[in-house]
Amino acid sequence: MVAVVRILVRRLVLLVPLMLGIVLFVFVVMRFSDVDPASAFFQGANPTPEQLHDFRAEHGLLDPLPVRYVHFVGDLLHGDLGTSALTRGEVLDQVLTALPLTVQLTFLGLGIAVVLALLGGVTAAIYRDRLPDQVIRVVSLIGVAAPGFWLALLMIQYLAVGFGWFPAGGYINPADSVTGWLRTMALPALALSLPVAAQLTRIVRTSMVEELDKDYVRTAIGSGLPPRVVVGRNVLRNALMNPLTVLGLRVGYLLGGAVVIETIFSLPGMGKLMIDAVKNGDPAVVQGVVITTAVGFVVVNLVIDILYLLVNPRLRDSTA
Numbered sequence: 001m002v003a004v005v006r007i008l009v010r011r012l013v014l015l016v017p018l019m020l021g022i023v024l025f026v027f028v029v030m031r032f033s034d035v036d037p038a039s040a041f042f043q044g045a046n047p048t049p050e051q052l053h054d055f056r057a058e059h060g061l062l063d064p065l066p067v068r069y070v071h072f073v074g075d076l077l078h079g080d081l082g083t084s085a086l087t088r089g090e091v092l093d094q095v096l097t098a099l100p101l102t103v104q105l106t107f108l109g110l111g112i113a114v115v116l117a118l119l120g121g122v123t124a125a126i127y128r129d130r131l132p133d134q135v136i137r138v139v140s141l142i143g144v145a146a147p148g149f150w151l152a153l154l155m156i157q158y159l160a161v162g163f164g165w166f167p168a169g170g171y172i173n174p175a176d177s178v179t180g181w182l183r184t185m186a187l188p189a190l191a192l193s194l195p196v197a198a199q200l201t202r203i204v205r206t207s208m209v210e211e212l213d214k215d216y217v218r219t220a221i222g223s224g225l226p227p228r229v230v231v232g233r234n235v236l237r238n239a240l241m242n243p244l245t246v247l248g249l250r251v252g253y254l255l256g257g258a259v260v261i262e263t264i265f266s267l268p269g270m271g272k273l274m275i276d277a278v279k280n281g282d283p284a285v286v287q288g289v290v291i292t293t294a295v296g297f298v299v300v301n302l303v304i305d306i307l308y309l310l311v312n313p314r315l316r317d318s319t320a
Contacts, residue, residue, distance in 0.1 A: 082284035121204025143198025248304035
C-alpha cells in the first residue's frame with residue numbers, strides 16, 4: 001500500500017508540467033483564431049473603436065503574450081474559464097451544466113465497451129480457431145472499420161425511426177426518469193462504444209491466447225484444477241495488462257467521439273456546447289471546453305495507471 005501511495009504521489013507531481021503544457025498549447029492555438037474576443041463580445045452592437053480598445057485593455061488583451069498566459073493560468077487556478085461572448089455568463093457555469101451528460105455518456109459507453117470486449121475476447125480465446133472465435137473476429141473487424149457517426153445514423157434510421165424502439169434524440173435526466181434516461185442514452189452509448197469494444201476484443205483475445213499458452217496454465221490444469229478456476233483467477237488477471245493500457249488511450253477517443261455523437265442525437269453535453277460555440281464565434285467557451293476535456297482525459301489516464309499497478313503487483317514492486 002505504501003508503494004502505491006508513493007507511485008501515486010510521483011504521478012501527481014508529473015501531472016503539473018503536463019497540465020501546464022496542455023494549457024499552453026490550447027492558449028497558443030486559440031490565439032491563432034480569426035475570432036477577435038472583443039468583436040465577439042460586442043457582436044451585433046456596432047461598437048466604436050474606443051469601446052473595442054477599452055474592452056481589450058480591461059481584459060488584458062493588449063498585454064504581451066507571456067503576461068497574458070500567466071494571467072490565464074492564474075484565472076484557471078481560481079476556477080475562472082472566462083466569460084461567454086454570446087451569453088455574457090461565466091464559461092464555467094456552462095461547462096458545469098453540460099459536463100455531467102458527457103461524463104454519463106462517456107462512462108456508459110466505456111462500461112458497455114469493457115463488458116463486450118471481455119465477453120467477446122475471452123470467448124474467442126477459449127474457442128480459439130473454432131466457429132465462435134471466427135465469428136467474433138469477423139464481427140470485431142467490422143466494428144473496428146465502422147465509424148461511430150455512421151453507426152449512430154444507422155441506429156437512428158432502423159432502431160429509432162424504423163422500429164420505434166428508442167427515441168431518435170433528446171435527453172431525459174435520470175432524476176426525472178431512470179427508464180427514460182436509459183432509453184435516450186442507449187443508442188448514443190452504443191454508437192460510441194462499439195468501435196472501442198471491437199478494438200478491445202481483439203486485444204483481449206490476443207492477450208488471453210498468449211497467457212493460455214504459458215506453462216503455468218498447463219501445470220495448473222494438469223494438477224487437477226478446473227479450467228474455469230484457472231482462467232478466472234489467473235489467466236484473465238494476467239491478460240488484462242495490455243487491454244488496460246489501451247483502455248486509457250481509448251478514453252480519449254470516447255471523449256472526442258462524444259462531440260459528434262451528442263450533436264447527432266441532440267444531447268446538451270460538452271460536444272454540443274463546443275459546436276454551438278464554434279458556430280456562434282464564442283472563443284472563450286471553445287477554450288473552456290477543450291481544456292476541461294483535456295483535464296478529464298489526463299485524470300482518467302491517471303486512474304487507469306493506478307488500476308494497472310493494482311492489477312500487476314510485479315510492476316508495482318519494481319517501480320517502488
